[in-house]
Amino acid sequence: MSAIEKKIPYKIYLEESEMPKAWYNLRADMKNKPSPLLNAETKQPMTAEELGVVFCEELVKQELDDVNAYYPIPQEILDFYRMYRPAPLVRAYCLEEKLQTPAKIYYKFEGNNTSGSHKLNSAIAQAYYAKNQGLTGVTTETGAGQWGTALSMACAYLGLDCKVYMVKVSYEQKPHRREVMRTYGASVTPSPSTETEVGRKILEAHPGTGGSLGCAISEAVEKATSMEGYRYVLGSVLNQVMLHQSIIGLETKAAMDKYGIKPDIIIGCAGGGSNLGGLIAPFMGEKIRGEADYRIIAVEPASCPSFTRGKYAYDYCDTGMVCPLAKMYTLGSNFIPAPTHAGGLRYHGMNPTLSQLYADGLMEATTVAQTEVFAAAEQFARVEGILPAPESSHAIKVAIDEAMKCKETGEEKTILFGLTGTGYFDMMSYEKFHNGVMTDYVPSDEEIAKGLAGLPAVEL
Numbered sequence: 181m182s183a184i185e186k187k188i189p190y191k192i193y194l195e196e197s198e199m200p201k202a203w204y205n206l207r208a209d210m211k212n213k214p215s216p217l218l219n220a221e222t223k224q225p226m227t228a229e230e231l232g233v234v235f236c237e238e239l240v241k242q243e244l245d246d247v248n249a250y251y252p253i254p255q256e257i258l259d260f261y262r263m264y265r266p267a268p269l270v271r272a273y274c275l276e277e278k279l280q281t282p283a284k285i286y287y288k289f290e291g292n293n294t295s296g297s298h299k300l301n302s303a304i305a306q307a308y309y310a311k312n313q314g315l316t317g318v319t320t321e322t323g324a325g326q327w328g329t330a331l332s333m334a335c336a337y338l339g340l341d342c343k344v345y346m347v348k349v350s351y352e353q354k355p356h357r358r359e360v361m362r363t364y365g366a367s368v369t370p371s372p373s374t375e376t377e378v379g380r381k382i383l384e385a386h387p388g389t390g391g392s393l394g395c396a397i398s399e400a401v402e403k404a405t406s407m408e409g410y411r412y413v414l415g416s417v418l419n420q421v422m423l424h425q426s427i428i429g430l431e432t433k434a435a436m437d438k439y440g441i442k443p444d445i446i447i448g449c450a451g452g453g454s455n456l457g458g459l460i461a462p463f464m465g466e467k468i469r470g471e472a473d474y475r476i477i478a479v480e481p482a483s484c485p486s487f488t489r490g491k492y493a494y495d496y497c498d499t500g501m502v503c504p505l506a507k508m509y510t511l512g513s514n515f516i517p518a519p520t521h522a523g524g525l526r527y528h529g530m531n532p533t534l535s536q537l538y539a540d541g542l543m544e545a546t547t548v549a550q551t552e553v554f555a556a557a558e559q560f561a562r563v564e565g566i567l568p569a570p571e572s573s574h575a576i577k578v579a580i581d582e583a584m585k586c587k588e589t590g591e592e593k594t595i596l597f598g599l600t601g602t603g604y605f606d607m608m609s610y611e612k613f614h615n616g617v618m619t620d621y622v623p624s625d626e627e628i629a630k631g632l633a634g635l636p637a638v639e640l
């Protein structure tokens with residue numbers, strides 16, 4: 181390791197004065213814009229008025245904006261960010277040493293808050309705009325529980341009511357997650373539930389189902405639209421969420437620029453695409469503008485391969501078909517993935533902006549199986565001291581693979597990956613891995629075809 185090398189600290193923090201003051205809207209720089217959300221009945225682009233029935237006004241504006249590159253972050257949100265940001269950019273010296281690789285590995289760690297993930301970055305923004313609009317509360321879904329926890333924290337801070345529909349398998353498997361949300365004052369209902377019409381329908385069609393994110397979304401939307409003073413908020417997938425998550429990439433870029441570091445490869449796990457979209461945003465902006473080039477890799481679970489085996493088509497965002505249609509890489513809204521251990525990555529679709537970038541060949545995607553993901557997680561935990569979330573470990577796995585390729589070729593590539601969160605609520609999954617009873621589920625071509633057969637017909 182050279183002397184200059186060593187000058188890069190293990191953790192690069194930004195000074196408060198260096199913190200980003202505006203979110204970056206990557207869509208403004210895209211030549212091919214993501215396709216608009218469509219009204220499921222008329223198949224016409226959703227208007228702000230129609231979206232306003234479900235979402236907060238300011239968030240609707242952000243969702244529909246393909247033009248403005250920067251959104252100043254309101255002072256109240258900056259103040260909240262200060263409680264847990266800047267997130268450290270870590271040089272994984274110990275992992276590099278362990279792997280004996282010439283690659284330089286960096287990760288942006290988003291697990292330094294009670295929700296344990298990056299989701300708080302958008303939760304506080306969405307809760308803020310709901311509060312600003314004079315609403316009483318918000319409803320949402322949560323899968324593994326990180327988003328529900330993040331939103332509960334944000335709502336508690338701002339004094340908003342928070343109703344969370346939690347995917348039933350997670351509700352049962354993660355009672356402690358549920359109690360964290362209740363500590364922050366949220367009400368938590370296992371989904372599908374009998375509280376909503378759509379929940380009752382799903383239960384009738386699939387008795388005993390453990391639920392899915394798509395079901396929980398349908399229930400939360402129905403609840404929000406049937407109660408005065410409530411709106412629905414979503415933790416991923418939407419372009420507005422990616423906008424808020426750009427804070428991850430902006431901080432990372434600022435920290436790297438400070439030390440003259442330029443990543444060759446940028447890796448992120450992809451569920452609905454928000455952390456990946458946020459991490460890559462400023463780098464992708466440079467790539468699109470022709471100012472720099474980066475290899476960007478989305479990592480998804482082999483059990484829920486939206487990018488790699490899905491179709492780029494208009495689809496419902498939820499199982500109950502109450503949401504607008506989005507053009508995205510999707511496995512079909514009635515695709516219910518096997519109950520894997522990376523709950524946060526079990527969504528049938530993908531953020532529309534990332535979908536367009538992938539369709540345009542500006543980024544790659546790959547899949548990994550869960551046992552190899554946990555093996556990588558353990559390897560990482562033992563040298564870097566952080567117990568990673570299973571979701572984040574998808575990115576770790578591919579980062580390690582790329583670092584090992586560098587070892588073979590002798591290339592000193594700089595690898596950056598997003599470490600989205602911690603895995604303290606996932607010890608049942610770690611236990612399965614340690615006991616050797618974890619299996620790798622890969623859907624068959626028939627299962628994939630069945631999900632895709634349910635796509636709505638849209639002629640544009």
Ligand SMILES: *Cc1c(COP(=O)(O)O)cnc(C)c1O
Pocket residue numbers: 296297298299326327415416417449450451452453454455456524525569571572600601602
């Ligand atoms: C939710 C979650 C993800 C996946 O969501 P994206 O919207 O794809 O970023 C990844 N990691 C963690 C820790 C999560 O909680």
